[in-house]
Amino acid sequence: MLTQTDRRFMKKLNVMFLFILMGLTAQAHQPDLSMLMIYQNEKGKYFLQLSSSLVAFESMVDYKYGKNSYKTSEEFKGLFIKHFQESFSMESNNQNEMIFGKTKVMLGHDTKLIAEVLNMPKGPYSIQVRNDVFKEMPQNQCILIFTGEKLPKQQFILSKQNNNEIILLLENGKWNSKVYDEKKWSKFNIIFGIFCVLILIVGLYALIKINRTKKLKL
Numbered sequence: 652m653l654t655q656t657d658r659r660f661m662k663k664l665n666v667m668f669l670f671i672l673m674g675l676t677a678q679a680h681q682p683d684l685s686m687l688m689i690y691q692n693e694k695g696k697y698f699l700q701l702s703s704s705l706v707a708f709e710s711m712v713d714y715k716y717g718k719n720s721y722k723t724s725e726e727f728k729g730l731f732i733k734h735f736q737e738s739f740s741m742e743s744n745n746q747n748e749m750i751f752g753k754t755k756v757m758l759g760h761d762t763k764l765i766a767e768v769l770n771m772p773k774g775p776y777s778i779q780v781r782n783d784v785f786k787e788m789p790q791n792q793c794i795l796i797f798t799g800e801k802l803p804k805q806q807f808i809l810s811k812q813n814n815n816e817i818i819l820l821l822e823n824g825k826w827n828s829k830v831y832d833e834k835k836w837s838k839f840n841i842i843f844g845i846f847c848v849l850i851l852i853v854g855l856y857a858l859i860k861i862n863r864t865k866k867l868k869l
Contacts (some may be wrong), residue, residue, distance in 0.1 A: 687782060690802065691800055699768055710788070716730050728756040732754050735784055738783040738784045738786070740781045743776050749769075750770050751767065778819045779816065782809050786811070792808060793809040794808060803825050
């Protein structure tokens with residue numbers, strides 16, 4: 652049972668979290684900065700919200716489809732949704748791809764894409780998030796935030812440094828993060844080590860052969 656001191660501490664944490672959200676939203680007009688929020692509504696449904704400046708949304712559509720690829724706002728929204736579907740993915744437990752429904756774009760100074768997550772897993776699980784939607788932006792950074800009754804209130808950064816992807820494991824009411832490329836890099840290091848050993852062996856063999864040739868000539 653929580654004491655009065657514990658309740659005050661929890662209230663302070665919630666207030667701090669709200670201030671963080673307000674600060675991040677205030678910065679969302681920067682073209683290189685985006686915010687990805689995965690949250691749960693009062694009915695228990697899960698949603699995804701990707702927000703950034705209108706300039707960032709326009710830049711990605713113009714880059715991928717051309718500046719003359721749309722004539723109306725509805726055509727623009729359709730192209731960005733298509734870009735999102737091709738550039739964003741979430742998987743649970745490293746195998747089940749998340750399905751999104753009712754995807755829509757809300758234009759404005761702070762433009763948003765909102766989609767319902769139709770198959771959010773239950774119980775302990777891991778989530779792999781890959782967000783390449785704004786990867787062409789020079790200093791692209793995406794702030795990933797989870798919030799909801801069954802989602803711990805935590806935030807992470809997706810950028811070129813972690814290849815815009817992350818694996819999160821939900822354990823004991825907390826997200827534990829792991830850069831997705833750690834497995835790739837460990838395999839790369841093993842292959843690179845084997846390659847170096849082979850080069851060394853070939854070099855020693857060549858050196859021995861050269862020494863034998865010199866001795867035969869003498």
